[in-house]
Amino acid sequence: MGNVDLVYPTAPTVECAHRVAIPPSQPFFSSLKSSLKETFFPDDPLRQFKNQPVSRRLVLGLQYFMPILEWAPRYTFDFFKSDLVSGITIASLAIPQGISYAKLANLPPILGLYSSFVPPLVYAMMGSSRDLAVGTVAVASLLMASMLGKEVSAIENPKLYMHLAFTATFFAGVFQAALGFLRLGFIVDFLSHATIVGFMAGAATVVCLQQLKGILGLQHFTTGTDLVSVMRSVFTQTHQWKWESVVLGCCFLFYLLLTRYLSKRRPKFFWISAAAPLTSVILGSLLVYLTHAEKHGVQVIGHLKKGLNPPSLTDLNFSSPYLSIALKTGIITGVIALAEGIAVGRSFAMFKNYHIDGNKEMIAFGMMNIAGSCTSCYLTTGPFSRSAVNYNAGCKTAVSNMVMAMAVMITLLFLTPLFHYTPLVVLSSIIISAMLGLIDYEAALHLWQVDKIDFCVCMGAYLGVVFGSVEIGLVIAVAISILRVLLFVARPRTSVLGNIPNSMIYRNVDQYPDANSIPGILILQIDAPIYFANSGYLRERISRWIDDEEDRLKQSGESSLQYIILDFSAVGSIDTSGISMLEEVKKIVDRRGLKLVLANPGSVVMKKLDRSKFIDLIGQEWIYLTVGEAVGACNFMLHTCKPGATNVDVDAHARENIV
Structure with missing residues (x-):
């Protein structure tokens, strides 16, 4: 991260960080079948036909299209x-x-x-x-x-x-x-x-x-x-x-x-x-x-x-x-x-x-x-x-x-x-x-x-x-x-998270004014799936959040920004344009001498990040199960790394101590 003066914040730390699992890959047609079933058959109408003899299936089929056959025998x-x-x-x-x-x-x-x-x-x-x-x-x-x-x-x-x-x-x-x-x-x-x-x-x-x-x-x-x-x-x-x-x-x-x-x-x-x-x-x-x-x-x-x-x-x-x-x-x-x-x-x-x-x-x-x-x-x-x-x-x-x-x-x-x-x-x-x-x-x-x-x-x-x-x-x-x-898809809401006092909970600082910002760490939450329609906007919005945070830190005289944590809790899906956007954000963050960290990506997102090799690019040790664990790991780095530590040094410490 270049030569920086590290401080010793009092934010919560994590003794053991849990790895975010990558779901096992499914065959394409099996995955497609599952998606189509959820789209067109959310009520699973075929469940009633399972383990039924042919005659009973015929009766159930007639009752499905002619409900009168179901309630008429009970009519009084x-x-x-x-x-x-x-x-x-x-x-x-x-x-x-x-x-x-x-x-x-x-x-x-x-x-x-x-x-x-x-x-x-x-x-x-x-x-x-x-x-x-x-x-x-x-x-x-x-x-x-x-x-x-x-x-x-x-x-x-x-x-x-x-x-x-x-x-x-x-x-x-x-x-x-x-x-x-x-x-x-x-x-x-x-x-x-x-x-x-x-x-x-x-x-x-x-x-x-x-x-x-x-x-x-x-x-x-x-x-x-x-x-x-x-x-x-x-x-x-x-x-x-x-x-x-x-x-x-x-x-x-x-x-x-x-x-x-x-x-x-x-x-x-x-x-x-x-x-x-x-x-x-x-x-x-x-x-x-x-x-x-x-x-x-x-x-x-x-x-x-x-x-x-x-x-x-x-x-x-x-x-x-x-x-x-x-x-x-x-x-x-x-x-x-x-x-x-x-x-x-x-x-x-x-x-x-x-x-x-x-x-x-x-x-x-x-x-x-x-x-x-x-x-x-x-x-x-x-x-x-x-x-x-x-x-x-x-x-x-x-x-x-x-x-x-x-x-x-x-x-x-x-x-x-x-x-x-x-x-x-x-x-x-x-x-x-x-x-x-x-x-x-x-x-x-x-x-x-x-x-x-x-x-x-x-x-x-x-x-x-x-x-x-x-x-x-x-x-x-x-x-x-x-x-x-x-507009909701193209301009998703992003917000800065802070720590609720005396807890490991992180919430929107606009909604909870008493939430504390973490010195040296900017936590951003994205509230929508990341698609081609919003990837460009999110890239620019994340860059603006970083600019605003660095300006605020300079004016207040606080310690410089070191880590950017992206909370993916609300990101249900991501496409290739979204992955390209993340790669560009990583380059922007690297040029500024910062470190990009992800928190709580879902199974669909993890699958695509793995297939696109983005996990190899960012390093799986920088993907955490919760925002609390991500903050704890970043604080651990801020506490243990010496001034002048490079990105390689931080990565080495992360691999040794945050698993």
Whole structure:
């Protein structure tokens, strides 16, 4: 280290330093297999098949893809009584919501009822959640209307538009099922909690704005979903506002919000809020029928044909002009539907202390949407509002979805003529009341208090949806989230460690101001894996830490810097660029007459350091199990080596005494 005046610090010393072991090397394909298993099979689904006879494996395999085969043999009459009540309850919500959301998607209202019949039956057999209530959702409906509406007008060419909706649903189902079969569920994790909060709030705001058409009784309305377009469309048609529609809409909206408020105050009366939409439809239909309000500007649903879902397999449109938009719409709406459905299912599973398999859910969602696209249904998932009602009604299993489907079937066969006089303004009120619950301002405030960047992600999604479009908001939110991850990787945190008094513990001096620096030793902690994206930054940052420490020592008159200890406790991995960076840091340290020491590198890091011969370069005697041992060894050198000792002398002492 050149001629230096050594001091005798009082920091803790180590009597015996433990060598850091180099893990035994594994064959390449064995290591690759292990990595792929951890990536795609973290839950180890094949464990249950081990040491089982072939017949039992067949049964377990069927139960894995059809969970109904697992719980059906244990089903009891008490369970059925609970599921019957909850199924009828959610049917009373599903029928008006289905009609409303189909209108929101610019599809015939009857498709909303179709979508509440077949998909719930498929999910009841293949889904792993006991509480999820399947049906159409406002956000996916709006997204489908927005994306398909750019290519095909639902008014000018309704048949082609409907066929493209079926095709997009088919692609969404194929994509969802493929994610489940290929164990790629982690893709959905890129939609962070902050992203979903902002996106849902923005979509809910846009949906509410879109309902101004129904509330005001307007015939013509903008196809844009952004705030500016909607406001321009509303205020340029003030002469066409229908006061009858406005009064009716405000009254029903007040009624729906009042029932929700009462149900929240008294949870045991949850059924009041659940039955309110159907009650509104019945009351609105009676009012229009008795007063002939349809002749005075109040728009009604009109004719709904009776009968069950007609087949639509031949309606799927794979022709080249429309294939790309159907595929794009299917993938984007499929991801949104997955994120919402799995998040809702996991939330209620947590309340009841059971586990749902994300990959199973993806397969179930995919298969029910594929089946739905072939039976005149459009995209379905597990909406929060309907699932919350199902949960509060005391459902026990997915049989509640079957009961709901049977209630919808009866409606399709016998009751559809009763909806002829249902005013569209009531459907708009139902949608607005449901959407207001998705604007979670409390969650946004919590994000601001906890993590400002997450709040920016949330607001980016919200503002992007409200002032741009649903797709733009989603892209902005995901882009900010990914940028945050990239910045974390590219600019990892480094910190100086100090010794907590009267201990062998070393912690960040910014977090623990009473931590003591060790004379002659600089301890740096790297808080992230070292990759090509951050290796250059880390090299410069380490050099700056050394410069800052040497300047501080000169100003304070303390002993000169002798050792640089890099704490690798948080470095889970390193690539070749990172190893090259360490070699450059070693050269920089050597030129300054200092010694580089490593502490606590993990098994993956040690393997790569060994293969790259970096351990030979630095010397294994300068790699320690803990920061405490590294500091003790460096102090030992400072105490025992004479002034004028060279690097060779120190290395010799290290080999003799610190093993």
